[in-house]
Amino acid sequence: KAGVTQTPRYLIKTRGQQVTLSCSPISGHRSVSWYQQTPGQGLQFLFEYFSETQRNKGNFPGRFSGRQFSNSRSEMNVSTLELGDSALYLCASSLRSGTSGGGDTQYFGPGTRLTVL
Amino acid sequence: DQQVKQNSPSLSVQEGRISILNCDYTNSMFDYFLWYKKYPAEGPTFLISISSIKDKNEDGRFTVFLNKSAKHLSLHIVPSQPGDSAVYFCAAKQLRTGNTPLVFGKGTRLSVIA
Numbered sequence: 001k002a003g004v005t006q007t008p009r010y011l012i013k014t015r016g017q018q019v020t021l022s023c024s025p026i027s028g029h030r031s032v033s034w035y036q037q038t039p040g041q042g043l044q045f046l047f048e049y050f051s052e053t054q055r056n057k058g059n060f061p062g063r064f065s066g067r068q069f070s071n072s073r074s075e076m077n078v079s080t081l082e083l084g085d086s087a088l089y090l091c092a093s094s095l096r097s098g099t100s101g102g103g104d105t106q107y108f109g110p111g112t113r114l115t116v117l
Numbered sequence: 118d119q120q121v122k123q124n125s126p127s128l129s130v131q132e133g134r135i136s137i138l139n140c141d142y143t144n145s146m147f148d149y150f151l152w153y154k155k156y157p158a159e160g161p162t163f164l165i166s167i168s169s170i171k172d173k174n175e176d177g178r179f180t181v182f183l184n185k186s187a188k189h190l191s192l193h194i195v196p197s198q199p200g201d202s203a204v205y206f207c208a209a210k211q212l213r214t215g216n217t218p219l220v221f222g223k224g225t226r227l228s229v230i231a
Contacts, residue, residue, distance in 0.1 A: 042223035043161070044221075106219065108161045110159050
C-alpha cells in the first residue's frame, strides 16, 4: 500500500510569510505526528493528531499549528515565518495514537524542506 | 535538556565488520526504545525496537542491547554493508504510562566503506 506522502517537497518563503504543509497518512492510519528536523537539534516533536483531535503538543511557539481532517489527512501551518524555521518537516502516521501508549510503529513521509529567506 | 543523546555524530566502518551505534538517555521513565534509519531525501525508516523488560532484541543483522542501569542502548550491525550507510536515530518513549511522544537523539551518520 502507498506510504506517507507530503506536499510540497520543497518550499521557499520569506520572513513574515505563512506556510501550510500537507500530509496524507497510510490508508487506515488515524494518527499523524509532525516533527521538525534541523542539523543542530535533530528531530523534535511538534504535535500529534488522532481522529481530528490534537493529542499532544511539543515545545513550539503558537505560530506552529495543525489540524486533521475526517479522512485523516493533516496540515500544519506556520505563521510569521522566521529564519530559524528553516528545516525539514516530517510527518509520521501510525495505526493508533502514538502517544496513547500503544507503541505502534510510526511510518515517516519524505518530508517537506522549508527554506526561509 | 537533551533526554536522548547520541554522542558520536559520525562513524566509519569497513564492509563486513561490526558497526556499533550508541545511545544514552536520562529519563528513567522511558521504557520503550527504537532505532530509525534515514537516507538522504527520505523520511526515517523504523529498524528495530526494544522494551525495557528485555535486554536484547535481534532482527537479522541488527541487534539492540539495553542496559537499564546505565541508561544506555546500542545498535549492532553485523556484518556491515555499504547499503547500511545512513543516519541512525535512537528514540525513546514512555509506553506504559502513555501520552508521551517519541524523543529522538540527534543521530549518528554511519559510513560503511567497501
